[in-house]
Amino acid sequence: DVKVTQSSRYLVKRTGEKVFLECVQDMDHENMFWYRQDPGLGLRLIYFSYDVKMKEKGDIPEGYSVSREKKERFSLILESASTNQTSMYLCASSSFGQMNTEAFFGQGTRLTVV
Amino acid sequence: AQTVTQSQPEMSVQEAETVTLSCTYDTSENNYYLFWYKQPPSRQMILVIRQEAYKQQNATENRFSVNFQKAAKSFSLKISDSQLGDTAMYFCAFMKHIPGANSKLTFGKGITLSVRP
Numbered sequence: 001d002v003k004v005t006q007s008s009r010y011l012v013k014r015t016g017e018k019v020f021l022e023c024v025q026d027m028d029h030e031n032m033f034w035y036r037q038d039p040g041l042g043l044r045l046i047y048f049s050y051d052v053k054m055k056e057k058g059d060i061p062e063g064y065s066v067s068r069e070k071k072e073r074f075s076l077i078l079e080s081a082s083t084n085q086t087s088m089y090l091c092a093s094s095s096f097g098q099m100n101t102e103a104f105f106g107q108g109t110r111l112t113v114v
Numbered sequence: 115a116q117t118v119t120q121s122q123p124e125m126s127v128q129e130a131e132t133v134t135l136s137c138t139y140d141t142s143e144n145n146y147y148l149f150w151y152k153q154p155p156s157r158q159m160i161l162v163i164r165q166e167a168y169k170q171q172n173a174t175e176n177r178f179s180v181n182f183q184k185a186a187k188s189f190s191l192k193i194s195d196s197q198l199g200d201t202a203m204y205f206c207a208f209m210k211h212i213p214g215a216n217s218k219l220t221f222g223k224g225i226t227l228s229v230r231p
Contacts, residue, residue, distance in 0.1 A: 033218065033219075035221075040123070040223060041223060042120075042205060042221045042222055042223035042224050043205065043219075043221040043224075044221075045218055045219075045220075048218055058218070088157070090159065092159075092219075101147050101164070101209060102149075102161050102164065103161075103219055105158065105159035105160075107156070107157055107158050108157040108158075
């Protein structure tokens with residue numbers, strides 16, 4: 001059974017804190033993604049990675065950074081959390097290649113910045 | 115850049131009836147994939163159905179089928195015999211096919227579907 005696991009379902013942090021959101025997949029997927037989900041805006045891509053130590057900016061990378069030191073783990077970092085980063089964060093992974101285009105998602109982390 | 119539009123924010127359907135969710139997209143690509151994802155209240159995003167743009171035949175998965183109109187750039191999802199468990203948010207998504215390279219999903223804003231008992 002394929003699995004993408006996010007470290008927390010709910011998180012409350014204070015403005016200015018450094019926040020780490022962790023994501024681990026057990027499918028040996030090359031690609032990993034971080035999305036942000038807000039009501040009325042759908043899912044917006046923050047960053048993605050297609051290999052260890054490789055990363056590319058998505059549509060809304062400002063205020064975020066990422067780290068991928070191992071193939072199975074992809075971390076999203078909020079260097080200095082702000083209230084406008086209160087949101088649902090979804091991690092996903094997928095395999096490289098034409099026939100394996102399905103993305104598998106984690107259960108989401110609802111982050112509140114106060 | 116690709117865009118995906120879901121213009122209906124909410125829909126409601128009676129249990130056992132059929133409902134169609136709309137999606138349009140804009141792209142200059144010729145080879146791509148389209149998806150419908152379901153997100154129930156548990157928040158776990160699940161793939162419902164997938165369509166390859168080069169295939170003329172509409173994809174079907176049990177009670178779920180699509181109407182793919184490539185020229186019109188339309189990709190609607192039909193749910194037959196609606197069940198209470200179909201209550202969820204549904205997202206339409208697009209991914210372009212890049213031979214030998216990786217690509218990413220672009221999502222619409224989603225539609226909340228409620229199935230009434």
